[in-house]
Amino acid sequence: MELEEILLERSSLKRKTLIANEMESDFSNTPERLAELYGEYAKLRADLLEQQTQLSKYIQVKYKSGCSGLEITKWHETTTQMHPASEVLNDLRNRVKGPLMTQAWLKFYEILSNIPELILSVDLTADRFTTLHLCEAPGAFISALMSYWANEHSERTDFPDWYAATLNPHHEESDPGAVIRVDTLILEFPDRWVFGTDNTGNIFNFGSLASLKGKQFHLVTADGGVDCSADPEFQEQNSADLKAAEYKGICYKLKPKGNALLKLFCCCHESTLKILESAASSFRKVELVKPASSKAGNSELYLVMMGYFGRMAPLENTVGFLENNFSTISQGLKAFDCLKCITSHIAQIPN
Numbered sequence: 001m002e003l004e005e006i007l008l009e010r011s012s013l014k015r016k017t018l019i020a021n022e023m024e025s026d027f028s029n030t031p032e033r034l035a036e037l038y039g040e041y042a043k044l045r046a047d048l049l050e051q052q053t054q055l056s057k058y059i060q061v062k063y064k065s066g067c068s069g070l071e072i073t074k075w076h077e078t079t080t081q082m083h084p085a086s087e088v089l090n091d092l093r094n095r096v097k098g099p100l101m102t103q104a105w106l107k108f109y110e111i112l113s114n115i116p117e118l119i120l121s122v123d124l125t126a127d128r129f130t131t132l133h134l135c136e137a138p139g140a141f142i143s144a145l146m147s148y149w150a151n152e153h154s155e156r157t158d159f160p161d162w163y164a165a166t167l168n169p170h171h172e173e174s175d176p177g178a179v180i181r182v183d184t185l186i187l188e189f190p191d192r193w194v195f196g197t198d199n200t201g202n203i204f205n206f207g208s209l210a211s212l213k214g215k216q217f218h219l220v221t222a223d224g225g226v227d228c229s230a231d232p233e234f235q236e237q238n239s240a241d242l243k244a245a246e247y248k249g250i251c252y253k254l255k256p257k258g259n260a261l262l263k264l265f266c267c268c269h270e271s272t273l274k275i276l277e278s279a280a281s282s283f284r285k286v287e288l289v290k291p292a293s294s295k296a297g298n299s300e301l302y303l304v305m306m307g308y309f310g311r312m313a314p315l316e317n318t319v320g321f322l323e324n325n326f327s328t329i330s331q332g333l334k335a336f337d338c339l340k341c342i343t344s345h346i347a348q349i350p351n
């Protein structure tokens, strides 16, 4: 595979006011037409799921797993081996020393390197760069940001002023399956992590960001995920409430003109399409990106939002947006073409 084929893919979404035939589309903004369009997006998603299903079948056969469900460790091992960028992290760990040099570290470093406007578009003449990281344990995005800043903004003597929020690994009621137990960064910087009025850190709970009252940030990231290994094909639907809560948290805590990053799982379900449309109307520029360092075997993508207008547009869809952005979103899913390559290659291997 050529290097150019696996570089970070970017697709820009058009905001509502830029859609040429908006007036015309508003006439056809009927529930029936919306349902029809949701169906077309569902077909896009089905295509991606088909590739993942084929790959998982192959792994089951290869490892002769007797159990009905795919052993998740085998899935991880195989998708990692087949991942074209898998060597990058090992190589980097040998050359660069830093805390939490994980796949998440690499993804965020890659996004910052490819989209430097995430920092450069902010007017920092008077201010210190401020960041908030939602759903952030163990904290690799923070570590990547500090490394990137040290390398690319060495002229500045100050480092970003960061805060993070996440499920509290030390709360007695925390679900062991949902929290990340690696707590080195939390223990080292206890004043930088916020866990809300009930100390759980759960972004769903009222007051989860209460201690940041009055603070707004230049950059907000949200990288939340829930364990969907039991039914990976429903990852997008099962994460819908979390994604909506993170998106609202971003809009609540972002300074006007600020930038944001939100992890999504695929982008074809109604819940995600509503976030995409709201974002396209609340930010100057919105892009879907799949970093090369993110495995094609998973369905994650990142929504990059730049230039916040200072108010969140409602979470709803219009026919005009869905019609006009269909090709861009399917283009965004082309980032998974690497998975298609793998599955078509597998199809040629005799049993």
Ligand SMILES: C[S@@+](CC[C@H](N)C(=O)[O-])C[C@H]1O[C@@H](n2cnc3c(N)ncnc32)[C@H](O)[C@@H]1O
Residues within 6 Å of the ligand: 104, 105, 134, 135, 136, 137, 138, 139, 140, 141, 142, 165, 166, 167, 178, 179, 180, 201, 202, 203, 204, 223, 224, 225, 226, 242
């Ligand atoms: C993929 S990890 C984040 C990785 C992180 N960006 C990094 O670079 O190390 C997803 C995080 O979301 C957190 N999370 C999941 N559900 C959450 C919720 N309801 N409220 C707050 N955090 C949540 C998990 O506990 C986990 O720490």
